[in-house]
Every structure is written in structure tokens, then in C-alpha cells.
Amino acid sequence: MTKKPAPTKKAEVAGYNARQAPINAKLGNDELIALYRDMVRIRRFEERCLRSYQQGKIGGFLHLYIGQESIAVGVVSVMGKNDHVITAYRDHGHALAVGMGMNEMMAENYGKYTGCSKGKGGSMHYFDPSRNFWGGHGIVGGQIPLGTGLAYALKYKGLKGCALAFMGDGAVNQGAVHESYNLAALWSLPVIFVIENNGYSMGTSQERSSAGPSLAQRAEGYGMNWDIIENGHDVLEVRDKVAAAIKLAHEKSLPSVLEIRTYRYRGHSVADPDTTYRDKKEIEEYKATKDPLMFCQNQLLGEKVLTDELIAKIDEAARAEAETSAQFAEASPFPTVEDIQKDVYWEADNPADRKSQGTLFFN
Amino acid sequence: MPVISYREALRAAMSEEIERDPNVVLMGEEVAQFNGAYKISEGMLEKYGPKRIVDTPISEAGFIGMGVGAAMLGLRPVMELMFFSFYSVAFDQIFNNAANIRYMSGGLINCPIVLRGPANGGTNVGATHSHTPESIAAYHPGIKVVVPSNAYDAKGLMKSAIRDNDPVMFMENTILYGETMEVPDGEYLVPLGKASVLREGKDLSIIGHGRAIQMALKSADLLKEKHNISAEVIDLRSIRPLDEETILNSVKKTNRALYVEESKPFCSVGAMVAAIISDKAFDYLDAPVKRLNSIDAPAIYSMPLEKLQLPSVDRIYQAALETLK
Numbered sequence: 001m002t003k004k005p006a007p008t009k010k011a012e013v014a015g016y017n018a019r020q021a022p023i024n025a026k027l028g029n030d031e032l033i034a035l036y037r038d039m040v041r042i043r044r045f046e047e048r049c050l051r052s053y054q055q056g057k058i059g060g061f062l063h064l065y066i067g068q069e070s071i072a073v074g075v076v077s078v079m080g081k082n083d084h085v086i087t088a089y090r091d092h093g094h095a096l097a098v099g100m101g102m103n104e105m106m107a108e109n110y111g112k113y114t115g116c117s118k119g120k121g122g123s124m125h126y127f128d129p130s131r132n133f134w135g136g137h138g139i140v141g142g143q144i145p146l147g148t149g150l151a152y153a154l155k156y157k158g159l160k161g162c163a164l165a166f167m168g169d170g171a172v173n174q175g176a177v178h179e180s181y182n183l184a185a186l187w188s189l190p191v192i193f194v195i196e197n198n199g200y201s202m203g204t205s206q207e208r209s210s211a212g213p214s215l216a217q218r219a220e221g222y223g224m225n226w227d228i229i230e231n232g233h234d235v236l237e238v239r240d241k242v243a244a245a246i247k248l249a250h251e252k253s254l255p256s257v258l259e260i261r262t263y264r265y266r267g268h269s270v271a272d273p274d275t276t277y278r279d280k281k282e283i284e285e286y287k288a289t290k291d292p293l294m295f296c297q298n299q300l301l302g303e304k305v306l307t308d309e310l311i312a313k314i315d316e317a318a319r320a321e322a323e324t325s326a327q328f329a330e331a332s333p334f335p336t337v338e339d340i341q342k343d344v345y346w347e348a349d350n351p352a353d354r355k356s357q358g359t360l361f362f363n
Numbered sequence: 364m365p366v367i368s369y370r371e372a373l374r375a376a377m378s379e380e381i382e383r384d385p386n387v388v389l390m391g392e393e394v395a396q397f398n399g400a401y402k403i404s405e406g407m408l409e410k411y412g413p414k415r416i417v418d419t420p421i422s423e424a425g426f427i428g429m430g431v432g433a434a435m436l437g438l439r440p441v442m443e444l445m446f447f448s449f450y451s452v453a454f455d456q457i458f459n460n461a462a463n464i465r466y467m468s469g470g471l472i473n474c475p476i477v478l479r480g481p482a483n484g485g486t487n488v489g490a491t492h493s494h495t496p497e498s499i500a501a502y503h504p505g506i507k508v509v510v511p512s513n514a515y516d517a518k519g520l521m522k523s524a525i526r527d528n529d530p531v532m533f534m535e536n537t538i539l540y541g542e543t544m545e546v547p548d549g550e551y552l553v554p555l556g557k558a559s560v561l562r563e564g565k566d567l568s569i570i571g572h573g574r575a576i577q578m579a580l581k582s583a584d585l586l587k588e589k590h591n592i593s594a595e596v597i598d599l600r601s602i603r604p605l606d607e608e609t610i611l612n613s614v615k616k617t618n619r620a621l622y623v624e625e626s627k628p629f630c631s632v633g634a635m636v637a638a639i640i641s642d643k644a645f646d647y648l649d650a651p652v653k654r655l656n657s658i659d660a661p662a663i664y665s666m667p668l669e670k671l672q673l674p675s676v677d678r679i680y681q682a683a684l685e686t687l688k
């Protein structure tokens with residue numbers, strides 16, 4: 001069955017130009033360069049992760065975000081102090097965008113004690129609540145009720161903030177996602193459901209998994225605001241559209257579903273094949289025409305915000321930062337056997353404040 | 364001391380905690396306008412308003428997951444499951460998210476949520492509505508499990524559970540909701556992980572939890588009356604954390620143990636307790652540890668048969684006699 005390409009909600013206003021949108025027009029050169037740099041840092045970090053994986057330093061799954069960098073960077077760049085992020089296992093981009101450090105991230109991938117979760121979570125399970133980043137979740141769609149709960153708590157406490165709950169195009173078919181849509185719409189919760197539609201869930205294309213004209217349009221069934229960001233590779237368009245949804249959440253406490261069209265270059269995880277279910281040409285074409293880094297680079301070169309020299313410098317710095325993180329991870333200690341039973345119960349970790357009695361662990 | 368029911372004890376505990384802490388909120392299906400399917404929250408909407416007492420749609424995965432997310436950000440949600448049996452619809456949210464979030468974040472996040480509702484059979488509602496998942500819950504490190512068998516414990520344990528910084532699964536019993544006893548007015552806490560010795564004895568330790576341990580008191584009367592056997596009766600109250608000390612001290616004194624509970628036998632709490640006793644008090648035992656559970660099948664509907672499937676005063680009495688043979 002072939003489907004017609006999904007329609008966008010509104011035909012783009014003729015002459016729409018993300019660069020001219022007020023939220024982008026006001027950006028200074030430094031801010032534009034920072035957006036570019038953040039995307040480069042994600043890519044170089046992940047390329048370094050891939051090498052470490054191939055060397056056997058990283059275990060389990062490694063889901064790379066390469067090709068999707070404009071989304072995490074764009075979204076996080078328009079977040080305010082009380083805005084929160086939660087996502088699935090493809091979480092390196094979001095983590096770097098919110099300001100987590102490469103060292104603690106790489107060390108986590110290596111299973112080291114210096115990792116962001118002390119080596120207990122791994123690549124799929126990064127967290128940093130001090131940066132409003134709530135993971136890093138391994139069960140497809142399982143994080144969406146949690147994101148809805150973050151929004152619930154924000155509203156309960158009377159804070160002007162929102163939760164940005166990310167998921168993939170495969171996750172939209174989970175019941176928990178639909179239950180969350182209903183709760184969010186029913187109670188006017190300030191949550192933005194961000195679907196990073198990279199066209200595939202593992203080896204299954206969107207048209208083989210999802211009914212309906214588009215993923216975002218399902219929001220209509222719940223009376224929710226929705227939009228499709230066709231040019232997800234354009235960090236500036238991401239910023240503009242997401243900022244509008246954030247405004248709606250902040251000012252009217254209304255939820256939204258945003259579907260952002262994007263593409264992943266690598267296999268689902270790096271151990272998976274990447275061309276058995278899709279045409280190599282498809283990947284090459286996307287890379288050639290819509291690579292988020294190149295797109296931004298060309299735009300900023302054209303505006304003379306970036307220079308070849310600066311590009312090289314940014315690239316070199318990102319590579320060095322990633323390399324340093326691999327060295328840091330390598331040099332770090334593994335957790336100890338005693339650490340296995342820490343961070344299970346708050347009470348066990350805070351014995352001075354423990355109120356309960358009795359045995360918590362059974363060995 | 365006022366005499367109140369198990370139901371009123373739960374309501375008092377939740378009300379006191381709602382008054383004490385602005386972050387406590389009660390949510391669930393029919394808890395507010397309908398006053399609760401089992402009337403635990405009767406009158407609470409009127410008293411505390413819709414911000415604190417919240418009716419949810421029938422979306423266990425959605426609203427429990429939402430509660431977990433809200434707990435991560437500092438709320439203390441008390442989530443009512445109309446029947447505890449419906450926990451299975453939210454299994455992923457409970458056991459992947461609530462139970463693991465602290466661990467996977469290396470201790471950066473905690474999840475002070477209470478999941479509560481009735482977990483019992485005996486009301487002719489068939490297999491789907493009669494689950495007793497305390498051992499399934501307690502299997503998961505990160506989760507705490509509480510099963511009060513009387514009004515006093517229900518109140519004191521509920522207050523402790525709400526103040527606890529870890530996720531607590533709080534399993535009640537519809538048949539006990541109307542049972543009354545003297546309960547002190549106002550503030551008191553029962554700590555999690557502390558068993559209560561309901562009766563002292565020297566010939567046999569009957570250990571258990573939930574409604575079955577209340578039945579065991581009557582079985583102990585029969586043992587005394589008919590055979591002059593003195594049974595010690597211990598209510599664990601809390602499954603995880605577990606009061607191993609009280610269990611082992613009792614068995615070391617009586618040298619015989621019987622575990623009674625409503626759950627099915629396979630991997631039940633009794634199986635765990637039997638393993639602990641054989642591991643840590645083997646030399647004190649004069650007989651194998653015996654266990655008395657529901658008959659191992661899904662919960663039957665048929666009224667007279669369901670009574671026979673569940674633990675009863677007589678079945679506990681017979682099991683005790685076998686332990687003493």
C-alpha cells in the first residue's frame with residue numbers, strides 16, 4: 001500500500017522563512033554560532049561513541065542521533081527556566097543540548113562510576129534533574145505518561161513552565177501515549193508531545209506501522225493543538241514552531257502534539273543493519289540535501305556569520321572534547337560490587353533519616 | 364479511644380496527610396464526586412476540593428505513569444486503584460518507571476508515590492478482580508509493599524507510606540473495610556518493616572499477612588480450646604521491608620512455623636519466609652515450615668467454592684495441626 005504524502009495542517013504561508021521569524025531574526029551571531037556548535041558537538045560525540053562501541057568499550061545498545069541533531073538543539077534553545085525535557089533511549093542529543101557534559105555521558109556509556117548515573121543506566125538511561133532532564137527511557141512510549149506528570153506537577157505548583165515529552169514515530173502506537181494525550185487535553189496540562197518522525201521504527205517504515213494521514217493529526221481526536229514541522233533539519237524552523245507551542249503551554253496551559261520530520265543516518269542501534277529495509281540512495285539523498293549541520297553551515301556561511309576557519313575550529317574543538325571524554329571514561333573506575341545495591345531505595349541511601357525498619361535487601 | 368472502621372482509618376490517614384503537606388494529592392477513578400468505589404474517600408472532595416481529590420479517567424497506565432512523573436518533580440500522589448487487580452494494566456509504569464527511576468538515575472531522582480486499593484478475593488467477583496500481587500510487587504527492588512490487616516495498622520501505615528520517599532504499594536482488603544477497632548484520635552505512625560505480634564505463644568508460630576492472619580487468631584483459639592496448643596500469631600504488616608528479626612525470634616522460641624496468606628502458593632511471601640527460616644533458623648526447627656495459601660487456581664466465582672479456595676479458620680487450624688504432628 002502506498003500512501004499519499006501526509007499533508008501539513010496549513011499550507012505554509014507563502015514566503016515563510018524561518019530565518020525571518022521574530023524568534024530567529026533577533027538572534028545575534030554568537031547565538032547562531034552556538035546553535036551550530038551544539039549540533040557539531042552532538043555529532044562528534046556520537047562518532048566517538050561509535051568508535052568506542054566498535055572497540056568493545058561500550059556494551060548493550062547504542063542508538064545514535066546522527067541526522068536528527070537540529071531537533072534537540074532547536075527545542076532546547078527555546079526552553080525557559082521551568083521547562084523540562086524527557087525522551088526515549090536515543091538521548092545523547094537531548095542530554096548534550098541541555099548542558100550535560102561529554103565526560104559524564106561517555107563514562108556512563110563505558111559503565112563507569114563517574115558516569116551521569118554512576119554506570120547504572122547506560123546510554124539509554126541518562127538523567128540530569130538539575131538541568132530539567134528526566135531521561136533517557138528504554139521502554140518505547142513509557143516515558144510519555146511521566147512527561148505528562150511533569151506537566152501536571154508544574155501546573156499544580158503554579159509554575160509557568162512546560163514539559164517537552166519526546167518520542168519516535170513508532171512510539172505513537174503505544175496505549176500509554178494515547179492515555180497521556182487524553183489526560184493532557186482533558187486537564188489542560190502544559191505538555192508538548194514531540195514526535196521525532198525519522199520515518200522508521202527499527203526496520204518498520206511509518207506506512208507499515210501507523211494508520212491515519214499523519215501522526216500529529218491524531219491530536220485532533222483529543223481536541224489538541226498540533227503541527228507538523230516539515231523541515232526538521234532546519235534548526236531555526238524547529239525553534240520557531242516549538243516556541244509557538246511553548247507559548248501556548250505557558251500562557252494558556254494547553255498541550256500540543258508536534259511532529260517533526262527528520263531522518264536517522266545509522267541503523268536503529270549501531271549493531272543493527274541500516275540498509276536492509278531502506279534504500280541506500282534514500283540515506284545519501286537526505287545527507288546531501290538536508291543534513292542539519294550542513295544546512296545550518298551553508299546558511300551561516302552565506303550570512304558570513306561562519307567562516308571556513310571558524311567551522312574548522314568548532315569541529316576541531318568538538319572532536320577534542322569527545323576524545324577527552326573517551327580518555328576520561330577509559331581512566332575512570334568501574335562501580336564496585338557494593339555499589340550494586342546503592343540507589344535502590346532512598347531510605348537505604350539515607351540511613352540517618354530512615355523511618356522504616358526491617359530488611360530491604362535479600363541476598 | 365474512638366472505635367472506627369478500617370475504611371475510616373484510611374480516610375483519616377489520607378486526610379491528615381493532605382492537611383499536613385500541600386504536595387499530597389489523592390487521585391483515582393471515582394475518588395472525588397462518586398466518593399470512591401468503596402467509599403474510602405467519602406466526603407474528601409467536599410472538604411479538600413478538586414485540586415487535592417482528583418477523579419481520573421479509566422487509564423491506569425496513563426494516570427499512574429502521570430503520578431510517577433509528578434512524584435519525580437516533588438508531588439506526593441496517592442493513587443487509588445479501584446481494585447488492586449488493575450495494577451497489571453499499569454505494570455510498566457509501576458515496575459519499569461517507579462521502581463527503577465532512582466537506580467537508573469544513579470540516585471538523582473526519587474519517587475514518593477503511594478499506590479493503594481483493595482487486593483483480595485472472597486467477594487465473588489471472579490479471577491480478574493481478585494488478585495493478591497504482594498509477592499509480585501515485593502519481587503521488585505525499589506518498591507515497598509504494605510498489607511495492613513486492621514484499622515489501627517491501616518491508619519499508621521498509610522501515614523508512613525505517604526511520607527516515605529520511595530514508591531509504596533499499599534494493599535487493602537474490601538472485606539476488612541467495615542471491620543472496626545479502637546484507634547487513637549489524631550497523629551500516630553506505624554513504621555514500615557515492623558511486624559506485630561498479635562498473640563504470644565510457645566508451641567507454634569503462625570506468621571502471615573492480610574485477612575488470613577486475622578483468621579489465624581480464631582484458629583489459634585481453637586488450637587487452645589481443643590488441644591491446649593499455644594500458638595504465637597504474627598502479622599507482618601509490611602512485606603518489603605520485612606521484619607526478619609521478629610519472625611526468626613519467634614521460630615527460635617516455638618521451633619515450628621506456619622505461614623498463612625491469601626496469595627497463590629508459587630513464589631508467594633510464604634515461600635520467601637520459609638526460605639529465610641530454613642536458611643537462618645534451620646537448627647531450631649522441629650518440623651518443616653508449612654504454608655497455607657489459596658488453592659492454586661485462578662480465583663473461582665462460585666460462592667461456596669470461593670470460600671473453600673481461600674484460607675479459612677478451619678484450613679488454618681488443620682494446617683497448624685499438621686505442623687505439630
Ligand SMILES: Cc1ncc(C[n+]2csc(CCOP(=O)(O)OP(=O)(O)O)c2C)c(N)n1
Pocket residue numbers: 090138139140167168169170171172198200201202268
Ligand atoms: C515496549 C517496547 N517494545 C519494543 C521495544 C524495542 N524497540 C526499541 S526502539 C524500537 C523502535 C522505536 O522506534 P521509534 O519510536 O520510531 O523511535 P526511533 O528509534 O526511531 O528513535 C523498538 C521496537 C522497546 N524498547 N520497548
Ligand SMILES: [Mg+2]
Pocket residue numbers: 168169170196197198199200201202
Ligand atoms: Mg523512528
